Amino acid sequence: AGFNDLRSRRKDGTERWVNLTVSRRFPDAPFPRLFLCADITDRVRAEATLRTRSQVLMNMAEGVCFTNADGIILETNPAYDEMFGYERGELIGKHTTVLSDMTKAEVEAFRVDILQAFEEHGEWSGVFKDKTKDGRRVWAKARLTATEIDGKPGIVAVQEDITEARRAEEALRESEEKFRRIAEFSSVGIAVYTGQGFSYLNEAMERISGYGAEDLVSMDRVEMANTFFLEEDIPGIVKKLSELDGPGVCTRSQVLEDIAFRRKDGSIRFVTLAFGRMFPEEPMPRLSICIDNTARKNAEDKLREREALLRRTERLAHVGGWELDIATNTLTWSPQMFEIYELESRVAPSLKEVFASYSSDVKKQMFATRDAAIRERTPQYLEYEMTTAKGTKKWLSGSMEAVFDGDEPVRLSGAVHDLTEMRRAELAVRESEARLRAVVESEPECVKLVDDKCHLLEMNPAGLSLIEAESIDAVRGVSPSELLEPEYQELFESGVRDVFQGKSTLQEFEIIGLKGTRRWMEQHAVPLWDSEDPGKVKHMLAVTRDVTQRKRAEAALKESEALFRAITEQMPDAVFLLDFSDPARPGRIVYANESSARMHGMTVDELMGMSITELDDPATAELVPERAQRMMRGETIRFEGLHRKKDGTVFPVDVVARKIEALGSGIVLAIDRDLTEKKRLEDER
Numbered sequence: 001a002g003f004n005d006l007r008s009r010r011k012d013g014t015e016r017w018v019n020l021t022v023s024r025r026f027p028d029a030p031f032p033r034l035f036l037c038a039d040i041t042d043r044v045r046a047e048a049t050l051r052t053r054s055q056v057l058m059n060m061a062e063g064v065c066f067t068n069a070d071g072i073i074l075e076t077n078p079a080y081d082e083m084f085g086y087e088r089g090e091l092i093g094k095h096t097t098v099l100s101d102m103t104k105a106e107v108e109a110f111r112v113d114i115l116q117a118f119e120e121h122g123e124w125s126g127v128f129k130d131k132t133k134d135g136r137r138v139w140a141k142a143r144l145t146a147t148e149i150d151g152k153p154g155i156v157a158v159q160e161d162i163t164e165a166r167r168a169e170e171a172l173r174e175s176e177e178k179f180r181r182i183a184e185f186s187s188v189g190i191a192v193y194t195g196q197g198f199s200y201l202n203e204a205m206e207r208i209s210g211y212g213a214e215d216l217v218s219m220d221r222v223e224m225a226n227t228f229f230l231e232e233d234i235p236g237i238v239k240k241l242s243e244l245d246g247p248g249v250c251t252r253s254q255v256l257e258d259i260a261f262r263r264k265d266g267s268i269r270f271v272t273l274a275f276g277r278m279f280p281e282e283p284m285p286r287l288s289i290c291i292d293n294t295a296r297k298n299a300e301d302k303l304r305e306r307e308a309l310l311r312r313t314e315r316l317a318h319v320g321g322w323e324l325d326i327a328t329n330t331l332t333w334s335p336q337m338f339e340i341y342e343l344e345s346r347v348a349p350s351l352k353e354v355f356a357s358y359s360s361d362v363k364k365q366m367f368a369t370r371d372a373a374i375r376e377r378t379p380q381y382l383e384y385e386m387t388t389a390k391g392t393k394k395w396l397s398g399s400m401e402a403v404f405d406g407d408e409p410v411r412l413s414g415a416v417h418d419l420t421e422m423r424r425a426e427l428a429v430r431e432s433e434a435r436l437r438a439v440v441e442s443e444p445e446c447v448k449l450v451d452d453k454c455h456l457l458e459m460n461p462a463g464l465s466l467i468e469a470e471s472i473d474a475v476r477g478v479s480p481s482e483l484l485e486p487e488y489q490e491l492f493e494s495g496v497r498d499v500f501q502g503k504s505t506l507q508e509f510e511i512i513g514l515k516g517t518r519r520w521m522e523q524h525a526v527p528l529w530d531s532e533d534p535g536k537v538k539h540m541l542a543v544t545r546d547v548t549q550r551k552r553a554e555a556a557l558k559e560s561e562a563l564f565r566a567i568t569e570q571m572p573d574a575v576f577l578l579d580f581s582d583p584a585r586p587g588r589i590v591y592a593n594e595s596s597a598r599m600h601g602m603t604v605d606e607l608m609g610m611s612i613t614e615l616d617d618p619a620t621a622e623l624v625p626e627r628a629q630r631m632m633r634g635e636t637i638r639f640e641g642l643h644r645k646k647d648g649t650v651f652p653v654d655v656v657a658r659k660i661e662a663l664g665s666g667i668v669l670a671i672d673r674d675l676t677e678k679k680r681l682e683d684e685r
Contacts, residue, residue, distance in 0.1 A: 005044070008037075017044040061636050062160050063140075069153040071096045083140070083161050085133035101131040101138075118146045128159065139166040165634070168661070182444075189271075189290030192278065196220060199285065208271065208292045210264030230260045230268075241275070249280045251522060252506045258293055269294040299428035302421055320416040324351075326409055340396070340418045342388035357386040374402045374409045383419070394420040446521075446544040449528075452500045454479045454493055457539065466521070466546060468513035475514075485510045499525050499540040508547065520551040568593040574600075574672040578612055578657075580628045581666030587612030587624060590667070599674055601646040612670070617642040617650055631659045631668050640675065651676045 003020040010016060021036040057064055063080030067073050073091045081088055084099055091098075100107060106129070117124035123145040130138045140159040147156050180202075189205030191198050198216040206212055209228070219227065221241065225234045240254040253276030261271045275288040320337035324330070331348040338346055341357065355363055362384045373380045379401040386394055397419050403411040446463030450456055455477050459469075467483055469475045481489040488509035495505040505525045512518055523544040530538035568575040574596030578587040592607040600607065600615060613621040620641035627637055636658040643653050657670040 005040070017041045061638075062158050065091075065096075065157045065159070066149055067096060067155050067157070068149065069155070071155075074149060074154070080159065083132075083138065083159065084130065085136075099130045101129045114144060118144075122146050127162070137163070139163045189288075189292070191288045191290070193224070193275075193284075193286045193288060195284040195286075205290055208261070208263075208269060208290055210267075215264070228262055230262070233259060244275070244277055244286065245283050247283075250277055250283075251280045252276065253524065255526070258297065261290075270297045295428055296432040299425045299432065303425040303429065305421075320418070322414050322416065324412040326411060337416060340388075340394070340416055341386075342390045342392060357388065358384070362386065369398075369400055370402075370412060373400050373412065377402060377404070392420075394418060395423045396420075443543075445546075446542075448480070448542050448544070450480065450496060450540040450542065452496075452537070452540075454481060454496050456480055463544065466513070466519060466544070467511065468515040468517060483511045483513070485512065495523075495525060496540055499527050500537045502527055502537060518548075519546050520548045521545065522547045571595055571671075574653075574674075576612065576670045576672070577660075577663070578668045578670055579664075579666055580632065580668060581664070585611050586628055587668070596672070599645075599672070600643065601649075606646075615643050617644055627657075628668075631657060632666070634659065643672070652679050 001022045003022075006018050006020055008016050008018045008020075017040050019038040019040055023034050023036075024030065025032040025034050057077050060077055060079055063083040064077040065073060065080050066075040073094050073096060076091050078088065081091065084091070097107065102110065110126075110128075113126075114124045123143065125143045126141075128140045128142050130140050132138055139162050141162045142157055142159045144155055144157045147154050184202055186202060187204055189208045190200075190202045191205045192200040197218045197220075198213060201209070201211070201213045201216070221238070225238055229237055237256065237259070240256065243254060244250055244252075253274050256273040258270050259273055261269045261273075263269060270293045272291040272293055273288060275286050277283065278285050278287045320340045321334040322337055323332045325332075329351050331351065331354065333348045335346070337348075341349075341354075343349065355366075358366065365382055365384055369380045369382045379399055381397070381399050383395065383397045386396060388394060395418075397417040398414055400412060400414040402409045403413060443460055444462050446459065446466050448456060448459040448463050456475055456479070459467075459472055459475065464470075464472065464475075467475065479493075481492045484492055491507060492509060495507050498505050504527070505523075507523045507525075508520065509523070510518060510520050521544050523542050525540050525542040527537040528539040528541050530536040571593060572595055575591075575593040576589055576596060577591035579590050580586050580588075582588065589607050589610050589612065592604050594604065597604045597607060613624050616624065620643075623639075623641075627639070630637055636656070638654070638656045640652060640654050642650050644650050652675040654673040654675050655670060657668050660667050660669050
């Protein structure tokens with residue numbers, strides 16, 4: 001008699017699984033009997049483990065595939081079939097290349113890389129570029145492990161679909177790269193401030209401030225103000241910055257003109273600062289634009305000083321004077337000549353020493369002017385460059401005339417005016433104006449000047465493109481309000497009146513281009529004061545940007561939110577949005593549908609703001625931190641747990657949860673199903 005899969009109790013009380021065979025020792029006598037016992041405990045346990053692993057495999061969220069050494073697919077789990085759009089069993093017997101979206105060269109390179117990894121580590125990890133049954137490209141993160149299948153070499157592959165994440169990463173990289181290309185080629189300083197430090201400085205900002213990005217990673221608002229600004233300016237700056245704080249959408253920016261800015265080396269620069277929110281709905285991070293006006297301001301100051309000096313010189317005849325005795329070649333200089341030529345000695349130099357300051361071309365010019373003064377007997381004028389005794393390069397203006405004794409020239413007299421500082425100031429102003437014009441012309445947003453009659457005076461190329469004008473001549477003198485929808489024309493004209501009363505304005509309106517294109521625009525307008533009449537506004541300067549896409553996105557978001565609520569409110573299961581961004585209150589409920597309220601015997605208002613752990617029984621609540629970490633890594637989790645109603649009743653739930661990237665870094669969507677009825681039916685069976 002044979003007995004299979006019996007449980008046998010040992011002397012020490014432990015149990016073993018056995019196969020037992022009992023037979024007579026002698027066929028013609030009932031006794032004695034022979035017992036044969038085979039211990040099959042390890043086999044039974046192995047079979048149980050195999051069944052458990054099979055169940056795990058079939059329910060894994062990741063796709064799993066078993067192949068032989070030649071790449072022929074032997075087995076897949078449901079997640080793998082679903083990932084590539086195949087029916088169960090449809091992939092069995094096919095080669096893995098049916099799923100590849102790589103070229104032959106890429107496939108061969110992958111094969112070599114995988115074989116090398118198997119030899120060194122026994123496994124390979126990386127990313128595959130695959131395709132689904134209908135031809136869509138799929139990016140999959142894979143881990144391949146060498147194994148044996150039925151005693152033969154094989155490979156087990158575990159793959160996760162990362163297509164959406166890859167697309168999002170690529171879009172983010174492209175966006176960041178565009179921003180960085182624009183920022184790095186800009187002559188304007190650009191920085192991003194997080195509230196706790198600067199996460200980005202372009203090269204222009206590093207030159208202006210003297211700091212590198214690594215110096216400013218950690219810097220709160222108070223430390224930032226004390227570092228960059230003078231004590232007397234800090235209260236006004238902090239007030240401007242605080243106007244961008246607080247909840248709600250904020251699209252305005254703050255501008256500080258010609259503010260004193262302290263560099264790392266302690267020197268002061270004068271800059272124009274503009275700063276605003278990078279994202280209108282979030283107080284941080286902030287985008288800061290910095291234009292160094294120091295050269296312009298210094299040039300203006302020097303130009304004013306030089307003009308005053310010239311006026312004093314004209315009034316007091318404070319110019320360098322000289323005289324040359326033609327017969328002896330002896331020079332006589334006024335005191336100012338020594339200052340111009342930067343000579344410490346007050347003894348007039350020789351002609352040879354003076355001519356050493358000039359280039360050969362200037363010497364020829366001098367001789368030609370001398371000859372003209374003698375020949376024509378009239379004063380002659382010239383401008384020239386020279387190098388002083390200290391090596392300073394200067395620009396000079398000179399006059400010269402000959403003094404005659406009868407028909408014989410006996411002396412040459414002249415005056416010299418040092419034009420160096422004025423020339424440098426002029427060059428600096430021209431360079432500054434050229435830079436500013438280049439900035440305006442290359443500015444991607446519309447920049448325009450409007451007079452007090454609401455007539456357009458100037459507009460940069462980006463603005464002309466937005467209104468679909470071929471050139472400024474096509475719209476100069478026209479009122480921009482004529483391009484607006486009628487309902488916004490009075491708003492625009494009212495804004496112009498406000499600016500000419502000294503106010504800044506921020507407006508949104510819809511325009512119709514000359515070719516009929518409709519766009520939503522956001523305009524920030526400020527007064528430009530008349531330099532000759534400081535109390536009068538001369539023009540309105542307006543910077544306008546196209547916010548059409550933002551408007552469309554806002555409308556789409558509202559529709560999406562309405563659709564989400566319409567769907568979730570019809571679902572019989574509980575639907576939660578949980579915020580895990582605060583470790584002190586994990587899983588704070590920020591949205592709950594009516595089904596969730598009914599399920600827990602509460603109202604939606606009572607659920608809002610609670611932590612999900614307050615609905616969990618203690619055993620389930622203990623697992624929340626570990627599950628939250630898994631979800632933050634991108635995993636979709638599913639588990640059974642226990643929830644507690646308002647009256648204390650505990651009931652079983654099936655939970656599926658995953659992080660929703662589009663709603664924020666810590667937002668999780670959880671769907672809970674009441675298993676009470678299911679468990680009751682199972683117990684009855």
